Amino acid sequence: MNLPRFLNREIIISLLVASFPVLCLAYGKGYNLPPLLLLVAALGFCWQFKKVNYTTQVKWVLSSFSIYFLTYLASTLYYGGSFSEIDMPSRIVLVLPIFLLLLLYPTKVNILTSGFIIGSIIAGVVAIIHIHDFKIGRAFDGGLESIHPSLKGYMPIQSGNMAMTLGLISLTISLYYLDQKSWWKFTLSLIAAFLGIYASFLSGSRGGWVFLPIAIVYLAFSNRQLITKKIALFSMVILGAAVFSLSQNTEITSRLNTATHQIVQYQKGHDENSSLGVRFELWKSAIYTTEQHPIIGAGYQGREVLREKWAHDGLVNAQVIKEYLHSHSHNQFLEDLSVRGVIGLTALLAIFIIPFGIFITNHRITNSSQQKMINQCGAISVIMMIGYCLSQAMFRHNSGMIFYSLMTVILLATSISMREKQS
Numbered sequence: 001m002n003l004p005r006f007l008n009r010e011i012i013i014s015l016l017v018a019s020f021p022v023l024c025l026a027y028g029k030g031y032n033l034p035p036l037l038l039l040v041a042a043l044g045f046c047w048q049f050k051k052v053n054y055t056t057q058v059k060w061v062l063s064s065f066s067i068y069f070l071t072y073l074a075s076t077l078y079y080g081g082s083f084s085e086i087d088m089p090s091r092i093v094l095v096l097p098i099f100l101l102l103l104l105y106p107t108k109v110n111i112l113t114s115g116f117i118i119g120s121i122i123a124g125v126v127a128i129i130h131i132h133d134f135k136i137g138r139a140f141d142g143g144l145e146s147i148h149p150s151l152k153g154y155m156p157i158q159s160g161n162m163a164m165t166l167g168l169i170s171l172t173i174s175l176y177y178l179d180q181k182s183w184w185k186f187t188l189s190l191i192a193a194f195l196g197i198y199a200s201f202l203s204g205s206r207g208g209w210v211f212l213p214i215a216i217v218y219l220a221f222s223n224r225q226l227i228t229k230k231i232a233l234f235s236m237v238i239l240g241a242a243v244f245s246l247s248q249n250t251e252i253t254s255r256l257n258t259a260t261h262q263i264v265q266y267q268k269g270h271d272e273n274s275s276l277g278v279r280f281e282l283w284k285s286a287i288y289t290t291e292q293h294p295i296i297g298a299g300y301q302g303r304e305v306l307r308e309k310w311a312h313d314g315l316v317n318a319q320v321i322k323e324y325l326h327s328h329s330h331n332q333f334l335e336d337l338s339v340r341g342v343i344g345l346t347a348l349l350a351i352f353i354i355p356f357g358i359f360i361t362n363h364r365i366t367n368s369s370q371q372k373m374i375n376q377c378g379a380i381s382v383i384m385m386i387g388y389c390l391s392q393a394m395f396r397h398n399s400g401m402i403f404y405s406l407m408t409v410i411l412l413a414t415s416i417s418m419r420e421k422q423s
Contacts, residue, residue, distance in 0.1 A: 014108040018115025025123040028153015042097035064350040079299030102413035117192040120170040123163040124195020127202040139202040158399040160203025167196020176373035211387025272317040281320040286334035297341035328396040332389035378411035
């Protein structure tokens with residue numbers, strides 16, 4: 001018996017996929033439910049995974065994600081650490097059944113893009129409510145749940161970074177609709193892009209802003225065929241208006257001025273306990289630890305022992321180490337390098353480089369505007385996550401690991417499926 005179209009399994013799976021960006025910032029831990037439902041669905045269809053066309057690209061994705069997890073497992077076994085250390089990275093292998101499911105039942109692109117647009121709008125609206133209704137200094141500040149219970153579960157850095165990615169993906173989608181001359185969809189997705197990016201600025205998460213210019217340059221280069229004199233003028237007006245709007249927000253300008261002041265003070269040997277000062281001290285500690293254990297790292301326990309040694313030797317600020325002894329390094333690259341060495345860093349780079357390479361390759365070989373848009377969304381997601389990881393150990397948090405791994409396999413599965421269909 002044929003099911004009604006709205007009960008078609010491809011539609012249902014596509015709706016589950018689209019619910020991820022929609023729910024990500026709708027409430028504190030909204031990123032948890034869609035992956036769970038998708039994993040259950042994937043396990044229900046696992047007997048069909050033999051039907052997947054295991055192309056070279058699919059094998060590279062499966063291998064890189066699996067190896068990244070195995071570096072954690074090997075380090076934990078070698079240093080006799082707690083198995084709780086592999087709980088967070090286990091998410092990166094738990095998304096692989098979802099990846100295979102989405103290769104079997106590719107996501108409907110129109111449903112997926114709608115999910116990104118709605119999710120970005122929700123991010124902006126939630127951030128504005130947090131700032132203007134709840135009267136808190138930073139949007140998504142879950143530490144202030146006593147002010148309002150709906151703040152529970154948010155983290156300003158993680159949530160702000162997710163909002164930035166959703167905003168930039170919506171901007172990418174808007175360029176596709178511009179190319180298609182679908183004006184109302186272009187306008188809606190452009191509004192969504194502004195709201196998502198604005199939400200990130202309202203969160204005060206400065207690390208999420210570092211690679212924004214790089215993302216804009218990438219999009220401009222990838223869509224250079226669209227840039228006419230009128231589009232260039234329109235873009236300059238929009239950009240100017242956005243910069244002016246942001247410059248009028250005292251919270252945003254205050255965060256930028258504070259960062260500048262903290263850097264200057266740190267260079268003078270002062271204010272090592274500031275937000276940026278702490279990061280710099282933890283980075284120094286990670287570099288010293290890597291010099292001691294360059295190949296396989298020191299492990300989590302060994303890293304803490306060495307942190308105390310560096311503090312005792314006066315190489316890093318003792319007060320910072322005492323307070324942040326058990327903290328991550330606030331830089332995912334230095335975190336993996338100091339804990340798992342060059343092997344760990346190589347595995348980390350692989351889960352960025354391989355997906356990015358697939359998106360760029362698939363973008364280059366297609367003439368389809370829709371396929372180019374999906375591959376640009378994937379490339380933007382990877383570019384921005386690399387930027388976030390420069391000032392935050394994103395993958396030491398459940399939200400960061402789930403967001404990147406699921407977002408990546410969703411866009412990879414869509415890209416690879418579209419390429420195979422074209423072939």
